[in-house]
Amino acid sequence: MRIGELAERTGVDVETVRYYEKLLLLPPPAREANGYRTYGKTHLERLAFVRHCRALDMPLADVTRLLNFVDQPASDCADINVLVDAQISRVKARLKSMRALEKQLTALRRQCSSPHPTQDCGILHELVSAAHGEACACHAGHSTISPDTVAELL
């Protein structure tokens, strides 16, 4: 099959397929006489594997490492667990800071309901007050928002 069909069957953009090939995530395909790429079943599977990992938000570098494991069935899989665990803790950390973020934003949003002139806008006042080092509604509660959490967001 050609690149367009491969792309469609995996739900991947054509450009992305070529991009993966450049990063060696996909082995170089055979070429037709006119230079068009030709793919087989193995490419289809490998690409689906990559997309599945990406759906789990794994970095492509990790996917590369996983593909190495796939290619070496006799090796020990302990490092796979390490890799997945790292991914899980990344996601957990991000989730924690996102939850804090949501609280901060909704607290901020409450500062202004109806349209005012900008100079009276509670939201802008809150944001500006931070510039003066004052307390602000969105970053007030230390129980919910630790400095670490904020640092994580940056």
Added chain:
Amino acid sequence: MRIGELAERTGVDVETVRYYEKLLLLPPPAREANGYRTYGKTHLERLAFVRHCRALDMPLADVTRLLNFVDQPASDCADINVLVDAQISRVKARLKSMRALEKQLTALRRQCSSPHPTQDCGILHELVSAAHGEACACHAGHSTISPDTVAELL
């Protein structure tokens, strides 16, 4: 104050300060005879404002727009609400997909507890099975993980 002090007092990297200046988020500072940047209180406040917005994960383009509001106190603030609401819905959407992601990853992780040879690793089996279009533990439950959610992650 010089750039190093400004950076330290706001918790921003020196390079980031120069970067913000290039993007016109900070007005060009005065220069000493030797070319060193000199900052005053207004820069400090503006930079703190920017960082506060960034801590709320707002894109710099939105921060620019907010700064325009700050500079025009008489304008109407309705657009500020629109901007904050958009940010809130972005965060909510991301949060939703992150929660699904966490479930998927922990389901995946359960497939392998102790070290095996790679060919017997449950995790890798799960990931490979996706390549065959089969059901997999991590992306099984349609009640928790909609195609939309997965698409969001990509």
Added chain:
DNA sequence: CTTGACTCTGTAGCGACTACAGGGTTTCTA
């Protein structure tokens, strides 16, 4: 025989930084 869809290579852009390279200046210490 033309139109449109597909393919090719190569490069540049996104966002928000971060990390140099290769210089000059200031400040601290011995």
Added chain:
DNA sequence: TAGAAACCCTGTAGTCGCTACAGAGTCAAG
């Protein structure tokens, strides 16, 4: 007072995972 460390300057390139071209060639249908 010399030299080292720490600061500052400009400019460019790298990060991540794509995405979007530009400019060209190829192919199938009407």
